[in-house]
Amino acid sequence: MNAFDPAGPRLDAAALDARLRAAAPTEIIAAALDAFPGRVAAVSSFGTESAVLLHLIAQVDRATPVLFLDTGHLFPETLAYRDALADRLGLTGIVTFQPEARELAARDPESALWADDPDACCALRKVEPLARALAPYGAWINGRKRYQAATRTDIPVVEADGARVKFNPLAAMARPDLEGYMAAHDLPKHPLEAFGFASVGCMPCTTRVMPGEDPRAGRWRGRAKTECGIHIAEGI
Structure with missing residues (x-):
């Protein structure tokens, strides 16, 4: 697939968002x-x-490319869950991307950048690999929801994202909606959810969530950081 041409025809994301605001x-x-x-x-x-977004995608087109970023710091349970869920849902388009080995050697030779500069670590291990992964595409689908955190309360269903368009089909779903969907379709949960992990990212920067906390409270706990950067970086 050729690289996406950012100078090509543009879609009116705001108009499409208005049309799809109440869509399933x-x-x-x-x-x-x-x-x-x-x-x-x-x-x-x-x-x-x-699992909810992936199950919905499987209902529409199982061959849809699904990009997965293996940062090198993930829980082994996440990698096992990826394989089990892909097999369960019959997804055939999963592609795993990793940080460039030369960049890791130059910028994080001891794999400790997460402790000194978590923003730089996320840029190296998430933002830059995703930009490379998305290069051929004009649009991408993700699983953000408005209820997850204060930074996400106003996300639209469709939004401009630099040169691309981003679709947020689960934006309006609340936690009870997700739990009901999981139960109705007998979808397996992430293994770490049983141990109090409401949101799972990289091992060094993920902790359990206490009762009453928002689902992403365990991400970068104690740091002035709430997002990895892939949803705020321009032009990826």
């Missing part, structure tokens, strides 16, 4: 695939809530 998640996913035939990919962390 499968309708939003189908609209993304129709608007960008062969040029849309989903991005999944295979975290605690990922």
Whole structure:
């Protein structure tokens, strides 16, 4: 697949968002695939809530590319969950991306950048590999929801994302909606959820969540950081 041409025809993300605001998640996913035939990919962390989006994608098109970032710091349970869930849902388009080995050697030779500069670590291990992974695509689908954190309360269903368009088909879903969907379709949970991990990222920067905390409170706990950067970086 050739690289996406950012100077090519543009889609009016705001107009499409207005049309899809009340649409069902499968309708939003189908609209993304129709608007960008062969040029849309989903991005999944295979975290605690990922099964819902992936199951919905499988209902629309099991061959949809699903990009997964293996940062090198992930829990082994996450890697096992990726494989089990992909097999369970019959997803055939999963592609795993990793940081460039030369960049790791130059910028994080001791694999300790997460402790000294978590923003730089996320840039190296998440933002830059995702930019490379998304290079051929004009749009991407992700699993963010408005309820997850204060930084996400106003996310639209469709939004401009630099040169691309980003689809958020689960934006309006609340935690009870997700739990009900998981139960109704007998979807397996991430193994670490049983141990109090409501949101699972990289091992060094993920802790358990206490009762009453928002689901992402365990990410970068004690640091002035709430996002890894892939949803705020321009032009990826």
